[in-house]
Amino acid sequence: NNFVIDTSQHENSETVPKDSVIRQDPAGGTRVAPESKVTLVVSDGPPVRIMPAVVNKTREEALAALTAAKLLGDASASEYSETVPKGAVIRADHNEGDQLPPGSSVVIVISKGSAFVVVPDVRGMSANAAKSAIEGAELTATITFTSGNIDPNASVISQSPAPGSK
Numbered sequence: 001n002n003f004v005i006d007t008s009q010h011e012n013s014e015t016v017p018k019d020s021v022i023r024q025d026p027a028g029g030t031r032v033a034p035e036s037k038v039t040l041v042v043s044d045g046p047p048v049r050i051m052p053a054v055v056n057k058t059r060e061e062a063l064a065a066l067t068a069a070k071l072l073g074d075a076s077a078s079e080y081s082e083t084v085p086k087g088a089v090i091r092a093d094h095n096e097g098d099q100l101p102p103g104s105s106v107v108i109v110i111s112k113g114s115a116f117v118v119v120p121d122v123r124g125m126s127a128n129a130a131k132s133a134i135e136g137a138e139l140t141a142t143i144t145f146t147s148g149n150i151d152p153n154a155s156v157i158s159q160s161p162a163p164g165s166k
Helices: 059-068 127-136
Strands: 004-011 021-025 037-043 072-079 089-092 105-111
Touching: 059 072, 059 089, 059 105
Parallel strands: 004 037, 072 105
Antiparallel strands: 021 037, 089 105
16 A cells, blocks of 8 residues: 655644644545555644734724634723723734734733823812812812902812813
């Protein structure tokens, strides 16, 4: 049973392990003459995965794109960003177009939005209403009364920092 074995044909396979035979020609059990050529198609294993574009996409869109590429998304990291909207991807630990083995983990960093808040305009409000508005913006209010007037219903005549500051 001397056959000429040809193993020059390779292809990717999701199911056949690397370096194993995917198929042969002629099929096993076929009667052939001695010295006949038998072609074996050898598995190169699963194809590489191409890292999809995820930057500036929402967390959900990025995770869906990674899943579709048969990659594992890890969205547990987050940080503040002045340029990327809250809930969008700032960056990933692999670049778009990178070739990765199937099942590779990709860490994406999700924006918490700006680390700064906008100072509300409280001029003309009562001291109590101004304090509530400032604290509602997650800031700390310090009220200084002028002329010894300690009336919480007195109107605010100036503020610092200025309205609209970050």
